Amino acid sequence: MEKTTITSKPTIRTPLATKSVSVELKQLVKKFPSMDGGEDFVAVDQLNLKIDSGELVTLLGPSGCGKTTTLRMLAGFEFPTSGSILVGDKDISNVAPNKRNIGMVFQSYALFPHLTVFENVAYGLNIKKVNKKEMIQRTNTVLEIMHLEKLKDRPPSQLSGGQQQRVALARAIVTEPNVLLFDEPLSNLDAKLREYMRDELRKIQQRLGITSLYVTHDQTEAMAISDKVVIMNQGQLQQADSPQNIYIKPKNHFVADFMGKANFIPATIKDCDANTIRIIILNEEITVINNVNFSIQKGQIVDCVVRPEFWKIDNEGKFNGIVRNATYFGNSVEYEIEINGFLITVSDYEHVKNGMKFEGDTIRLYLEEECVSLLEEGRKGV
Amino acid sequence: MEQSKTTRMGDKLSVKKKELQALVREPFLLILIILIFLSLLLFSAYPVWQVLKATMVGEDGLDLTIISEQLTSSVFLHTLWNSLKLGMVAALFATIMGFIFAFAVTRTTMKGKKFFHLIALLPIISPPFVIALSVILLFGRNGIISNGLLGLENTNVYGFTSLVLIQILAFFPLAYLNLRGVLESIDPSVEDAALNLGASRWSVFKSITFPLAVPGVLSSLLLVFIKSIEDFGNPMVIAGDYKTLAVEAYLQITGMYDLRSGAFIAIALLLPALTAYFIQKYWVSKKSYVTVTGKPSQGNIKINEKYIVYPLFAFCLLITGIVLLFYGSVVWGAFVKLWGVDNSLTLDHFKYIFTVGFDSIKDTLILALASTPVIGILGMVIAYLLIRKQFIGKKLMEFFTIIPFAVPGTVVGIGYILAFNEKPLLLTGTAIILILAFVSRNVTVGIEAGTNSLRQVDRSIEEASTILGADSFKTFWKISLPLMKPALFSGLVYGFVKSMTSISAIIFLVSVSWNLITVSILSQVESSRMGAAAAYCIILILIILFVISIMEFFVNGGFKKRRES
Numbered sequence: 021m022e023k024t025t026i027t028s029k030p031t032i033r034t035p036l037a038t039k040s041v042s043v044e045l046k047q048l049v050k051k052f053p054s055m056d057g058g059e060d061f062v063a064v065d066q067l068n069l070k071i072d073s074g075e076l077v078t079l080l081g082p083s084g085c086g087k088t089t090t091l092r093m094l095a096g097f098e099f100p101t102s103g104s105i106l107v108g109d110k111d112i113s114n115v116a117p118n119k120r121n122i123g124m125v126f127q128s129y130a131l132f133p134h135l136t137v138f139e140n141v142a143y144g145l146n147i148k149k150v151n152k153k154e155m156i157q158r159t160n161t162v163l164e165i166m167h168l169e170k171l172k173d174r175p176p177s178q179l180s181g182g183q184q185q186r187v188a189l190a191r192a193i194v195t196e197p198n199v200l201l202f203d204e205p206l207s208n209l210d211a212k213l214r215e216y217m218r219d220e221l222r223k224i225q226q227r228l229g230i231t232s233l234y235v236t237h238d239q240t241e242a243m244a245i246s247d248k249v250v251i252m253n254q255g256q257l258q259q260a261d262s263p264q265n266i267y268i269k270p271k272n273h274f275v276a277d278f279m280g281k282a283n284f285i286p287a288t289i290k291d292c293d294a295n296t297i298r299i300i301i302l303n304e305e306i307t308v309i310n311n312v313n314f315s316i317q318k319g320q321i322v323d324c325v326v327r328p329e330f331w332k333i334d335n336e337g338k339f340n341g342i343v344r345n346a347t348y349f350g351n352s353v354e355y356e357i358e359i360n361g362f363l364i365t366v367s368d369y370e371h372v373k374n375g376m377k378f379e380g381d382t383i384r385l386y387l388e389e390e391c392v393s394l395l396e397e398g399r400k401g402v
Numbered sequence: 403m404e405q406s407k408t409t410r411m412g413d414k415l416s417v418k419k420k421e422l423q424a425l426v427r428e429p430f431l432l433i434l435i436i437l438i439f440l441s442l443l444l445f446s447a448y449p450v451w452q453v454l455k456a457t458m459v460g461e462d463g464l465d466l467t468i469i470s471e472q473l474t475s476s477v478f479l480h481t482l483w484n485s486l487k488l489g490m491v492a493a494l495f496a497t498i499m500g501f502i503f504a505f506a507v508t509r510t511t512m513k514g515k516k517f518f519h520l521i522a523l524l525p526i527i528s529p530p531f532v533i534a535l536s537v538i539l540l541f542g543r544n545g546i547i548s549n550g551l552l553g554l555e556n557t558n559v560y561g562f563t564s565l566v567l568i569q570i571l572a573f574f575p576l577a578y579l580n581l582r583g584v585l586e587s588i589d590p591s592v593e594d595a596a597l598n599l600g601a602s603r604w605s606v607f608k609s610i611t612f613p614l615a616v617p618g619v620l621s622s623l624l625l626v627f628i629k630s631i632e633d634f635g636n637p638m639v640i641a642g643d644y645k646t647l648a649v650e651a652y653l654q655i656t657g658m659y660d661l662r663s664g665a666f667i668a669i670a671l672l673l674p675a676l677t678a679y680f681i682q683k684y685w686v687s688k689k690s691y692v693t694v695t696g697k698p699s700q701g702n703i704k705i706n707e708k709y710i711v712y713p714l715f716a717f718c719l720l721i722t723g724i725v726l727l728f729y730g731s732v733v734w735g736a737f738v739k740l741w742g743v744d745n746s747l748t749l750d751h752f753k754y755i756f757t758v759g760f761d762s763i764k765d766t767l768i769l770a771l772a773s774t775p776v777i778g779i780l781g782m783v784i785a786y787l788l789i790r791k792q793f794i795g796k797k798l799m800e801f802f803t804i805i806p807f808a809v810p811g812t813v814v815g816i817g818y819i820l821a822f823n824e825k826p827l828l829l830t831g832t833a834i835i836l837i838l839a840f841v842s843r844n845v846t847v848g849i850e851a852g853t854n855s856l857r858q859v860d861r862s863i864e865e866a867s868t869i870l871g872a873d874s875f876k877t878f879w880k881i882s883l884p885l886m887k888p889a890l891f892s893g894l895v896y897g898f899v900k901s902m903t904s905i906s907a908i909i910f911l912v913s914v915s916w917n918l919i920t921v922s923i924l925s926q927v928e929s930s931r932m933g934a935a936a937a938y939c940i941i942l943i944l945i946i947l948f949v950i951s952i953m954e955f956f957v958n959g960g961f962k963k964r965r966e967s
Contacts, residue, residue: 095869116428117868124869130862134884143880144870195870203862 040073040229041108041198043094048103050089050255063089065255067103071248074229076222077260078242081252082278087235090252091201094233096120107198123197123230127204129188131176137187138163138172144195158194165224166190182213189221193228200225202234206241218245239279243267251275267327269311269393276325276395283326283364286397289316297394299324301387302359304338308392316394323395328354328367330391333374337386343377353377357385431874435793438784442802445842449817450809453672456665456820468662472670481645482670485631488562488646489674492569493627499570499721500577500622501615506714508585509611511706513715521722522575524729527946529903529920531635531927532939533568536728538640539735539932544742546731560642568636571725573629577622584618585611603705617686624682628675632810634906635920639927647671648812648906655816655910665820668813679808735936751937759934762922763941769833769916770901771949773840777897780841781848782886786878788849789856790864807846811906814843819910831913839911840901848893855889856882891957895950902946 050064064086071077079087092098094105096117105113112120132140142159150158163169166186176184185205192200205221206214222245225232236242242249243263251258251266251274259271270276273284287301297310301324308324316322329352331339341357341364353371357364366385368374377383457468472478503522507515525533541548541559548559588611596606634648641649647667655664705711735741739748755763787793788800806814818839822829829835859882867877883890905920912921919942926935 095865097865097868116873117865118871118873120869121871122869124866126862126866128860128862130860130866132863132867132881143867143872147867147871147876191866191870 039196039198040231042073042106043071043199043231043233044106045069045090045094046104046106048090048093048105049101050086050093050098051101062255064093064100067252067255067257069250069257069260071231071233073231075247076225076232076234076245077248077250078234078236078246079250079252080236080239080242080278081258083237084254085252086255087237087252088203091203091233091235094199095122095124095201121195121197122199122201123192123195124201125185125188125192125203125205127207129176129184129205129208131184131187131191133176136173136175137168137179140176140187141168141172141190141194144191148195162190162194181209182217185209185217186220189224193224193230198231200230200232202232202236204236205234206236207238214241221245243279251278253278268391270325270395271313273323273395276393281328281365281367283324283328284395285324285326285362285364286321287324287394289318289320289322291318292316299394301392302339302362306338306387306389306392308389308394312394314396321397323397325393325395326364326387327391328365329369330388331357331364331366332386332388333366333368333370333377333383334386335384337384339385339387341383341385343379343381343383346376346378348376357383359385428874431791434783435787435791435799438780438787439795439799439802442799442842445838446802446805449814449821450672450805451817452820453665453668453813453817456662456816457669460662468666472663472666477645478650478667478670481647481650481667484562484645485647485671486674488566488569488637488644489627489631491566492573492630493623495566495570496574496626496630497577497581497619497622499574500579501581501619502714502717503574503578503721504581504585505611506718508582509705510711510714511704512711512718514718518718518722521725522578524575524725525572526575526579527899527903527950528729528943529635529923529939530572530633530905531639531923532732532943533572533728534564534636534639535923535927535932535935535939536731536735537564537568538927539731539741539936540728542742546742558642560640560644562641562644564640565637565644568640569630569633571721571728572633572636573626574721576625576629580622580625581615581618584615588614603707603710621682621686624678624686628678628682628810631671632675632812632906634812634909635924638924648810651812651816652909661816661820665816668810668816671810672813675810676808679804683804683808732936732939735932736940738933741932751933752941754934755937755941759922759938762917762919763938763945765833765916766902766919767945769836769840769918770898772833773837773844773901774894774898776837776841777845777848777901778890778894781845781893781897782852782883782890783878784845785849785852785856785886785889786882789853790861790882791874803849804846806842807844811843811904811908812910814839815907815910818907830911831915833916835911836908836916836918839907840897840904843904843907844897844900845893847896848889851889851892852886855886859885887957891953894953894957898949898953899946902942 045067048064048067048069049062051060051062053060067086067090069077079090081087089098093100093113096112096115100113103113104111107120107122132143135143138159141162142155145155145158160169163172166189168183168186168190171179171183171187176187179187188205202221206217209217218241234242234245243266246263248260249263249266250260253274259266259275261269261271266275267279270279270282276282276284285301287299289297290300290305291298292310295310296307297312297316298305298307299322312322339359341359343355344358344363345356347354348371352367352369353376355366355368355377357366458464458466460467503518506512507518537559538545540546541564545559592614593606593610596610597603601609631646632648633646634652637644637646637649638652647670651664651667651671654660654667736751737747737749738744739746739750784799784803788796818835819830821827822835829838863885864877864881867881868874872880903920905918905924908918909921909924912918919938923935923938923942926932926938
């Protein structure tokens with residue numbers, strides 16, 4: 021039922037007149053006084069972030085990393101302890117939340133349970149005292165964009181999760197806000213619908229060209245939906261970059277570990293020039309791209325980040341290993357392989373071609389050298 | 403170190419400053435908070451302070467003679483002990499009865515649960531001394547049981563035994579409702595798990611159900627204890643020589659014109675009541691095992707063994723039978739010419755109260771109808787402020803709102819005559835003072851219901867309204883208040899019922915121009931006009947039922963199309 025109502029492509033008859041603006045967070049700090057009079061809890065620590073106009077930026081991190089607090093400061097529900105929030109070129113850090121012209125989609129959707137779908141969507145227009153004719157017309161337009169025309173007289177309790185989600189989005193965009201905020205909007209949906217709504221959200225955001233900040237703890241979702249991903253941990257920004265760079269070129273162990281499975285393998289620097297670095301890893305010599313952000317010298321020990329799928333099972337491969345464990349996942353097989361006494365994780369997506377390997381088998385592996393990135397030696401998986 | 407400490411202080415201050423700025427941005431909200439504060443201070447805290455002051459300050463300054471006089475008076479000590487004894491006995495038996503009732507209704511397959519539930523509610527919505535009145539009708543000198551059936555002459559129903567029986571019957575519904583809530587919220591799968599592990603029904607009860615319900619039992623004990631020692635109507639009618647604090651305070655003031663002794667007795671009543679209240683509110687309720695998960699609990703296997711269900715059923719039947727007998731005798735009494743002497747039917751009593759006694763009905767109705775909306779809306783507004791807004795002195799506001807509720811009516815009544823007896827606050831004898839007393843005394847229940855229901859409303863629903871451009875007032879009016887409708891309804895109903903039926907506080911405040919039904923009933927009883935008293939009770943109960951159903955109509959649906967949730 022969900023499928024039939026949403027598979028047709030959304031069309032916009034009267035595009036919404038959203039004015040795209042950039043957002044900038046400068047030296048943003050939020051401290052919460054501790055209950056027992058001890059040290060204050062620093063929820064957001066010196067955060068600098070720029071969201072270009074029309075861009076969708078995701079704040080990603082484990083719970084308690086400060087991402088939601090950041091979002092709520094932008095919405096106006098929390099006051100920054102210090103720092104400023106610029107929307108366009110206006111500092112709004114002291115503006116009341118109801119005067120900010122920012123739209124928000126809440127984790128729980130926060131639909132008004134006593135109002136119908138239409139009344140929910142029209143609420144913001146009524147508050148802004150838009151005249152009745154325009155109110156009805158604009159509400160209907162948005163309901164159409166979101167494929168909700170048929171449901172407009174229903175109370176939220178009679179809608180499915182996906183439908184509620186769309187009402188929440190409709191309500192947030194109908195007032196043509198400058199900025200749109202998403203607070204883990206998909207976390208209440210089941211896995212299949214979540215993927216569908218994720219793509220739908222992205223399409224509508226791009227169509228409207230509305231500057232958006234999106235909070236999630238799901239790294240797949242973040243990579244799929246964003247122009248830029250911002251990884252946060254303990255209130256601090258770890259890395260702000262394109263999804264590709266975040267995944268392949270993590271700047272530190274935390275980012276590497278948070279974005280998915282990773283092998284952290286120690287290696288020794290043998291030689292380097294402006295573009296490449298030669299390293300010894302697991303007794304073999306390889307050449308990787310030089311994009312390190314720390315100083316290196318010959319003989320130094322570094323950590324290599326290698327995602328499990330960057331290892332290929334290949335009879336011509338340099339590396340010789342013994343299978344210690346194999347787990348079948350359907351789309352891939354995950355192996356634990358011992359190379360020179362070091363245990364690594366390998367994902368084989370071509371297991372049909374390569375054939376299933378079993379515990380004790382010896383295999384040769386090839387490493388995609390351009391996908392290896394180097395980190396300063398340090399604690400693994402912070 | 404010193405440095406970091408000062409910056410931290412600075413941060414905290416700047417957070418406070420920002421909060422304040424947020425309030426200043428909504429000046430009306432700020433004004434509203436200040437207004438509520440001032441009225442709470444004036445009408446809740448100040449009168450109680452006046453009572454305290456009266457016991458310690460005489461005409462020539464500090465004067466503790468009243469205290470030393472009373473503390474050494476054997477009459478006073480005896481009265482104090484009387485009240486405490488009464489409270490403890492009534493609390494014990496009312497809680498046992500309430501528990502059995504609640505257990506039977508929530509845990510067995512017994513028939514007639516709805517009926518038992520409705521009958522148990524009867525004592526709650528009726529004026530406090532209907533049962534006392536019916537005890538006189540049944541067991542008094544001309545009682546149909548004592549005199550009519552058993553042929554006893556000159557029976558004396560007045561005294562401790564009657565009083566405690568009446569209070570048990572009048573207050574067990576409180577324990578029942580409280581324990582029913584507790585038993586219902588115990589996750590049934592815990593009991594099922596015990597059964598599954600091989601426990602018998604009895605050991606499940608002994609080792610699971612009862613231990614989990616203990617906080618509820620304790621809070622019922624304390625609540626009934628408070629109700630019992632505060633009770634004015636029943637002891638006034640039936641206690642005879644058995645003196646209690648609430649009645650003595652009243653008699654000292656209206657009979658002996660000794661305001662200060664009355665005030666002292668009221669304080670003696672205040673201390674145990676307040677202690678019990680705060681133990682209940684801040685200690686027992688924290689011990690509660692009840693976990694609110696929001697998930698509807700699965701219906702567990704109800705007890706259907708005959709040897710358990712039948713005795714419980716018989717018990718419930720007996721209790722409801724007694725309640726019905728008592729209320730029935732009041733109805734009957736209203737239509738009988740002269741109870742026990744001339745049993746012919748008549749409408750004279752109704753004619754009497756609709757002519758001579760009509761003023762008090764009219765006055766009561768006017769005052770209750772004026773107070774009820776204020777009680778309802780104010781309760782919701784304060785609940786909203788307490789739960790959703792940050793402001794300095796929030797804890798103090800919360801404390802102020804529970805004072806008049808936790809403080810016995812007698813103390814509030816005396817406090818009001820002390821506080822509002824002089825210009826510029828000369829209010830005694832007016833309708834205003836009665837309305838103020840009704841509002842301040844009864845708003846607490848609305849606040850409690852409001853805060854409970856707001857806690858269950860996802861805060862982001864209001865944030866959604868805010869970010870769409872609504873200020874606090876619009877958000878309250880368009881979003882929060884509609885979502886608090888059930889709480890508003892219970893606030894309104896409670897406010898109305900209490901305004902119509904209370905007596906302990908307002909008996910000090912009534913005047914020639916504003917008299918109330920409950921006071922009229924009392925004076926009818928005192929002059930042995932039982933028929934008229936009974937007729938008043940019936941009219942009162944009918945008015946209450948009528949108004950509740952009208953409120954139900956307006957608050958829950960009615961003109962607005964009903965939306966199923």
